[in-house]
Amino acid sequence: DAGVIQSPRHEVTEMGQEVTLRCKPISGHDYLFWYRQTMMRGLELLIYFNNNVPIDDSGMPEDRFSAKMPNASFSTLKIQPSEPRDSAVYFCASRPGRYSLAKKKGTDTQYFGPGTRLTVL
Amino acid sequence: DAKTTQPPSMDCAEGRAANLPCNHSTISGNEYVYWYRQIHSQGPQYIIHGLKNNETNEMASLIITEDRKSSTLILPHATLRDTAVYYCIVRVATGNTPLVFGKGTRLSVIA
Numbered sequence: 745d746a747g748v749i750q751s752p753r754h755e756v757t758e759m760g761q762e763v764t765l766r767c768k769p770i771s772g773h774d775y776l777f778w779y780r781q782t783m784m785r786g787l788e789l790l791i792y793f794n795n796n797v798p799i800d801d802s803g804m805p806e807d808r809f810s811a812k813m814p815n816a817s818f819s820t821l822k823i824q825p826s827e828p829r830d831s832a833v834y835f836c837a838s839r840p841g842r843y844s845l846a847k848k849k850g851t852d853t854q855y856f857g858p859g860t861r862l863t864v865l
Numbered sequence: 866d867a868k869t870t871q872p873p874s875m876d877c878a879e880g881r882a883a884n885l886p887c888n889h890s891t892i893s894g895n896e897y898v899y900w901y902r903q904i905h906s907q908g909p910q911y912i913i914h915g916l917k918n919n920e921t922n923e924m925a926s927l928i929i930t931e932d933r934k935s936s937t938l939i940l941p942h943a944t945l946r947d948t949a950v951y952y953c954i955v956r957v958a959t960g961n962t963p964l965v966f967g968k969g970t971r972l973s974v975i976a
Contacts, residue, residue, distance in 0.1 A: 748908075777963055787909070787966040800963075833906045854901075854964060855906025 748857035750836050756863045762824040765860045768817055778811055779835040780819050786847065787835070793819065794841075826864045833859045839860030869953045874971040877947075883940040885970050887953030890934040895957050898929060899964070900938050902949040909952065909966070912938065943974045 749768040755761055769776045777792040789803040796813045804811070808827070813819040823830055837854040870888040877883040889898065900912040913920055913927045915936075920927045926939040940947050952969040 786968055787903075789965070792963050806949055819910050853911045853914075854909075856910065859906075863914065 746773050748836055748838055748855055750834075750857035750860050752860060753858060754861045754863075755864070756865065757826055758865050759827055760825045760860040762822065763826045763830075763862060763864075764837075765821040765862070767819045767836030767857060769819070770855055771817065771836035772840065773855070774841030775839040775854075776813060777839070778819070779837065779856075780832045781835060781859075782832045796837075807819050823862075826862075828864045829849070829863055831864050833861050835844070835859045869952050869955055869966065869967060872968045873953075873968065874973070876973050876975055877940075877943045879943055879945060879974055879976050880924070883947065883972055884944040884973070885938040885940075885951050885953075885972060886935065887933045887938070889955045890902065891952070892933050892955050896955050897943060897957070898927065898933075898936050899954040900925070900927065901952045901954065901964075901966070902947075903969070904946075904949040912951075943972075945974050948972060948974045 748770055748793055751766045755763060775792060775794050777814055778790040779787050780790055781787045788803055790803045791811045792799055793813045808825060811821045821834060835856050837856040839854045868891060897916050898915050899914040901909045902912055903909045911962060913922055913925050915927045915929055917929055917933055919929065929936045939953060950969040950971050952966050954964050
């Protein structure tokens with residue numbers, strides 16, 4: 745398996761522009777998570793999905809952020825309009841469901857993508 | 866989920882064992898101890914987890930005290946590639962809430 749795939753790996757944009765980050769979870773995983781990491785705040789959860797349905801978006805900083813999961817193999821995180829304080833590394837992670845065959849490893853084992861480094865000028 | 870306390874940083878000589886402590890004095894009976902690490906510029910990576918028995922896998926060993934209020938992650942022969950931030954997380958194994966990452970311990974393996 746290729747693991748969690750994120751694109752782009754690096755994004756540089758100007759303030760006010762729309763930014764779309766993409767994630768392909770590991771096939772068969774029921775959960776998908778979006779995290780943001782900065783030096784000041786560490787690793788923060790933004791939103792997570794279970795079976796393509798958003799479960800908790802309380803970590804989304806404001807209405808400028810939105811996330812979708814149209815199917816089990818694809819999710820997007822959109823920022824519109826972007827601001828310099830949105831500069832961070834954004835990680836996507838996926839996890840098997842509760843009754844998956846990965847039980848022996850612990851159903852809370854999350855698999856992270858390589859991240860997207862976003863710079864908003 | 867119970868809170869954890871870890872030292873902010875540690876050094877270890879290459880080839881020696883790295884012992885990373887974690888305190889979780891408020892852990893409850895159905896909560897597991899999970900360890901993840903994050904190598905610079907990469908996403909966090911699962912290492913190991915346990916409930917009350919000591920665990921070992923190809924990456925590390927996890928020693929949990931009998932009262933379960935603390936644990937130690939052991940990297941038996943640390944290499945330069947083990948330099949990373951190590952996170953100790955306590956939570957119910959089948960919990961439907963996400964992992965919460967604290968500040969972790971920054972381990973520097975020195976040649």
